[in-house]
Amino acid sequence: MDNLNKKDKAQLKELKSPMAVVDWAVNWFRKQSIFMLAYGTGCGAIEIPPTVTARYDAERFGVRGAATPRQADVIVLSGYLAVKTLKRVIRTYEQMQEPKYVIALGSCPINGGMYWDSYNTIKQLDRYLPVDVTVAGCMPRPEAVLEGFMALKDKIQRGEAEGARDYRDNIEKYKNNQKEIFGDKMLPGYTCDWYFSDGGSF
Amino acid sequence: MLFTIFNSLLAVLLTYSMGMLYYGFYRIGNARIHRRVGPPLWQNVIDNIKLFAKREAPGHGIMFHLGPVIMTAGTITSMLFVPFLKDSAWLQGFSSYGNLILLIYLMVVGPLGNALAVGVSGVPFGVMGVTRGLTRLIGLEVPFFLSVALLMSGSGTISISEIMMAQDSFSNWNMMAHPAAFIVSLFSFVGMMGASPFDVVGAPVEVYSGPQAEFGGKYLGFLAAQRVMFSMVKLILWVDLFLGGATNVFILMAKSFALFFFYFIVGAAFPRFKTEQAVDFMLKLPLIIGIGAVLVRFWSL
């Protein structure tokens, strides 16, 4: 934590223009307050409670739970994703408000892990969603999960945690990849139409 | 006029910073009860600013847009009808134009305005939360009204300032002069602050955080800001009515923090009632105490 603070200060000194300072400040607030949507997709769900409770106390770092995707900043995908789950995860991710981040826990979202030969799980999550931080391990310890959050914070502060922008810019690629696995059971159009248009706003 | 506007801004700022401070303490205190360290004291402010710094927000049409606005406006309006200090021209808002009954009704305007936005978003969980809130209101308002009616008929006025003025010494504080009314009102107080065991409205494990389920970004930011301010309005109201009011901001903070601490302890210790259990509870014990107090008053006259 101290380390991070020092890094922040060093960064701040390097900034030149006032707009850069504003951006830096906004990023600082974003990184200090992370509303986490813990989607217990698999085994990793068991290490989320220790992370947020008394022993490891993620709230020290500004990480707290959110109930619905509308309120959340980061979705924590804990473990392997069955195809059925992936659909819900994409749905949940698209409902979140930008800027939004994805943390994937465990080996399974990286390469399939234990279930590399299973017929019902996806093997590589970042084909379907922009993953900002992956925490490897089966399953990652709470310390590792916290380390993942620290990495995410660092990324946010540097302004590099822009998975959401990547998803928006490369939506066709992601949707095609999703289509490969869902086939004709893709999510209905209204859930993601705005990615293909400007999106109405007022 | 300018002075009033300046005063109103001051009131908003004061309640916001007081609220953020108290709720910062609330989170740390809860963390200590949980045997952990907890977030920094200013974590709530960071959260709030972060919500305003989100790049987008969900929308379901103009009514959804207006809901948080009405909610915040309702909160600030009711804040301006509460006198913060006694014997002072500062922080009085528009309280000379209003009174306690008006205030009680004003406090419902915001939530009902937000309920329209929740309804129009079409989230079934949200409407369930609203229904729970309205049902719970029956249980909260009835004992509360009874207790403040005891005060009002006791002091012969319905104006908050005058009730506050009448409590000049400690023995004249309404919590000492009308202990039954104070006890009854404390039940309602815990409920109105949304503490366990009366926190049915936004229960995440039941109704998916209820009315807030569909709000995100700046809307959630407004809702979070008004929530802490609204809590402070209630605290100050209780200080005015029962704890003898305050002559300066520091006394106000001391007294309101004592009440806040009570709310925090009760909220930490209990699981949550079901809606009907909450209302039934409120209509049993507090109401009986209140009716008893009325009867005592009646016979002693």
Add this chain to the structure above:
Amino acid sequence: MVSALAVFFLGTHKIIRELLSIVSLALLTGLLLMRIVSPVSDDFTWQYMPGFFTLSFSLSSFGLLFALIAAISGLLKSFASWGINSKGYHALFHLMMGGLMILLSAGDYISFFLGWEIMTWSSFMLFNNFSSADDPIEKSQDTGFLFITLSLISALLMLGVLFFLYNRTGSMNIADGVAWLHGVKGLPSWIPGLLLMSAFFLKSGLLPFHVWVPGTYREAPHTFTAFLSAALSKVGIYAFILFFLPFSLNEGSGQISYLIAWIGAITATVATFKAIEQNDMKGLLAYSSIGQMAYVFTAMAVGSSLAMGGALFQMVNHSLIKLLLFFIVAGIIERTGKTRFDQLGGLIYKMPFSFIGVLVGIIALAGMPPLSGFYGKWMIYTSLIEKGWLLVLTGIVLPSTAAFIYCYKLIYGIFLGHPTEVNPEEAKEISPRYRVPSGLLMASIVLLGLFPGLILKPVNVLLSDLGMETLALTSQGSLNAASGSVSGFMVMNVFGGVFAVILILLSLFGKKAPTRNLHRLDIAYAGELPTEQTPLHYGRGLGHEVKRVAIAGAIVKRSLTEKYMKIGNQLGGILEHVRGFYPGNGQVSLIMTMVGAAAVALLIGLKG
């Protein structure tokens, strides 16, 4: 009141034309308004069988208020029902109007009773013959049966008491009877008093005589329901003021007043919880009417000038609100053909005018500042506190808090949530003939919220007519009582100001963080996807759980209507052979019974 009779004859004998109806009602309204501007004495006496009866008519200031309410309601109602009425409807409506005018200006028992009966029977015919229920078989015979039976009972009670009074005082003049009623202490005055009171309670639908209200309101033609709620339910209040107000102001009658106050509070509680339970719009509004009327009785029982002012304000305000809400509901039913909350929903962006109308209506109905409904509530509460009736206050706080639920249910069920049976693509705004009167009513409700003095100044005149103190009004927009003051103008300004500031703030954020317009089904739904077929509208369920609360459950489970029907059926069984004497159907025999009973009562009265 020649004009009343003129309208009466005009309506009955001429060919029915909408225009004529409106013109005649406008004429009536105009005449009544003229009475305010230039008070001319038009007391009118009519010698019938010289030396035996004298019918005397004189419109008191109270009568004028009620007559104005009725006339304006009738005018708006006629406008709203433009072109949808069948033959005979207008005749009956004007007959009823005439009866109402006779009643309001009656100076003696005969004309009072005559007006009462004309009004009752014509309104019965109106809702029975022109019912809004789609299926004639479905149209419940029970409703008509209940209404007419209870009306008969009330008429008989009243007739008996009136003749009893005539017997005692030897005068047909109401004023003499009232004076006697208040002059005699103890049991002899209590019994006729209570009997008479029951008759009036029945008309206003107080407990335990409220059972006719919901069915009648539900089945009456939609716009006529508005009139029923706005004008006819006030007749009971008029009669109560006429006969009992001095009585309840009497120092020695504390217990009776207290009893009436509790009857009001209990009625309000029962009606409110019943209203929450309703699934159709008109049923909900019907029960809400009962509840709102009950507050008026509670306030009248308190008897202070603040309470009386509150009662009158609440009454006028209730007329406005209910006209507005029933008009809009009628418009929605006409456009969609649906009456229930589980059939409607999601219409807000298609019917913005109706939405705002209902919004204004429910804010005023719930008594929230800054609209007009608040003042009535405020005056009633304050007067109760000043009087020291804290338990009664608790008794009416309970229903007025619970009323938020049905208010929200009304607006949610129709406009918010998700569309169910009504395709939102095809939904259209309600037709202009509802929109115009609704717009007027909305404007007046908002105006009254800003300037309650508009009503309270005339109310002050009435109060001084009654010999009570007047209310202290510092300006049009604020009101002072002994224990505190309130300024609606200020509330509205502050709220509006804060609202505007926050809206500007929000739109500043809007530049950096735009709001994304989402599809109706794109909602936080626990990760799952709702489909078009998924039921998501909470219209039926809203308020369903309230009955799990012990007190509400006890009220909702019991149904007085069923009990009355049971008693009625048992009586019917006993009287089966008696009924054999009469030809034809039940209605005819009921009418004959009534005529017979009236004759008997007349005879008894004459002999005495």
Add this chain to the structure above:
Amino acid sequence: MAQDIITIFHGPQHPGITGNMSVELDLLGETIKRAETHVGYLHRGFEKMIERRTVLQAFTIVCRICVPEPDPNEENFARGVEELMGLEVPEKAKWLRTMVLEMARLQAQMLWFAGQGGSLGHYISPQWAVADRDLILDLFEELTGGRVYHMYITPGGVRRDLPEGFLGRLGHFLDYLESRLPEYDNMLLRNPVFLERARGVGIIDPATAREYGVVGPNLRACGFMNDIRKDEPYEMYGEVDFIVPTETSGDVYGRAMVRRAEIEQSISILRQIIRRMPAEKEIMAVLPKNHRKWEVPKGDTLVKTESARGEYSYYMVGDGTDKLRRVQVKGPSAVHAITLLEEMLVDSQLSDVAMIMNSLGTNPPEIER
């Protein structure tokens, strides 16, 4: 379509669900008129994967069938293989296995306690219970090298002997936990609000319990004394003294009381194990030299273990190759979380769904494997 009812999903992304599954609820108001559980969010095809792997490879994945309580699965699998292959397990290994099983049961009960408090909006109990449970995980880590998945109980014995002073530290932990239990009681189990909410809610009547095949604490809360550890003692359960707590009410409160009593029983069993742990070093049976040639003879067997949530049973078939022909896994949650839950939720309240699911000890991963 007139809509009396409203359909909502309780899960999969919902704070009130015990894992990655969902319950579709038809509500009238908040009263549930129909409940339908949806599973398949977690299906990995375990039984197929075991058939594809050799016995020793399969042993590493069986523990992943159930995350909160992996050890009964390891033990079950190991014992099944031993029965098929006719291996003789040394006594010390049996004691160690019993110890691990009881520790696993203990931590699972703590997790249940956390969930039960959390489902009622009582946020102290999850914080305390999960943190205290972590101390057991530390012991596990010391003993096996893994926090959650241990892969400790291998076919033929256990993987490692006790570290130095382990039993003393376990004893210390047990003392600590025992001193904490009264606080847990005061905080949640004797809390008037908890009593108000838990009594008379989520009742399983004995006939239903028998008909649906309810097992474990849920069955014992209905008044049946039914425990594999007593009925068909395995490992060293025949040697230790313990009682099987029962209740008769069959409601949420009854199940809570049973689980609460089981925590004490586990502590007592662990104390006995600490006392009686043999000193010898032998922890592995005599195994085939070349582990690539582990051939499971033809034959089948049915093994059962009592976990914290009830009975696990594995039906295992060997066909003479180094892979098992078929493994059929039956966990307790399939009954509790699907058929029974759908039945129980009808006419109960939305507020009670999370509480009932937690009190049944449902755990999605083992339903669908």
